[in-house]
Amino acid sequence: MTQRRPMVAGNWKMNGDAKLAKALFVEFNTTLSGHSPEVVLCPPATYLESVKHEFEQSALSFKQSVIKLGAQSVSEHDVGAYTGEISASMLKDLGCQYVIIGHSERRSLYGETSHTIAEKFAAAKKQNLTPILCIGESSSEREANKTFKVIGDELNTIIERNGINAFDNAVIAYEPLWAIGSGNSATPEQAQEVHAFIRKRLLEVSPLVGENIRILYGGSVTPSNAADLFAQPDVDGGLIGGVSLKPTDFLSLCTIAMSV
Numbered sequence: 001m002t003q004r005r006p007m008v009a010g011n012w013k014m015n016g017d018a019k020l021a022k023a024l025f026v027e028f029n030t031t032l033s034g035h036s037p038e039v040v041l042c043p044p045a046t047y048l049e050s051v052k053h054e055f056e057q058s059a060l061s062f063k064q065s066v067i068k069l070g071a072q073s074v075s076e077h078d079v080g081a082y083t084g085e086i087s088a089s090m091l092k093d094l095g096c097q098y099v100i101i102g103h104s105e106r107r108s109l110y111g112e113t114s115h116t117i118a119e120k121f122a123a124a125k126k127q128n129l130t131p132i133l134c135i136g137e138s139s140s141e142r143e144a145n146k147t148f149k150v151i152g153d154e155l156n157t158i159i160e161r162n163g164i165n166a167f168d169n170a171v172i173a174y175e176p177l178w179a180i181g182s183g184n185s186a187t188p189e190q191a192q193e194v195h196a197f198i199r200k201r202l203l204e205v206s207p208l209v210g211e212n213i214r215i216l217y218g219g220s221v222t223p224s225n226a227a228d229l230f231a232q233p234d235v236d237g238g239l240i241g242g243v244s245l246k247p248t249d250f251l252s253l254c255t256i257a258m259s260v
């Protein structure tokens, strides 16, 4: 079986500041060793430079291979009259390697549709940014036994627009809406069931993509539930919201990701 490198990505959402960037790197310098998951930091766009600065000042000799910069969203357009938007090439200029696409908050609060998300995925790939594609069902969809239908449809929209090879090197985050910020994480069994479904779906189209793709779990991950979640065979790490704002706890998630 392929050894997929675990990943822990921190989505700050609209939180944090330059001080948080500094505090995180103090923690990284003292805690992270060469034996580390891939860590992706996704601060608000205004703090990408601050995180990059701390990263460059950091004493971590292996930092290039370990800590990566990511954005929380990207425009589906290359350039033009789109007030307030940031293009994939601009994120590249800032040193980003990853971008979160299709977060449920973007879908529900800002009206991003499956179509827009597929276009954003394409825009990111065009600039060699790695998409972290978020998919997940609401509590009513789960209660109506529609989880696999929702997840399958979200994957299909991306495959139809971009082809299966667009998932080469991409990352998927399974984030059930009911688990985000609720303190009510999916159980390890619930997460594994959906992750296995996602991997099987991709394996059917491309064995190579299905085997290699990293599928993160997101939704109320904490140092107390991470070990059981990350130990599941198809869970390759986590996309972390609230705990990514707490340097010590975030670092303990990174340690847990390597120890399971």
Ligand SMILES: O=C(CO)COP(=O)(O)O
Pocket: 011, 103, 175, 179, 180, 181, 182, 183, 218, 219, 220, 221, 239, 240, 241, 242, 243
């Ligand atoms: O939405 C999330 C990450 O993108 C998860 O947020 P929480 O970890 O705060 O539940």
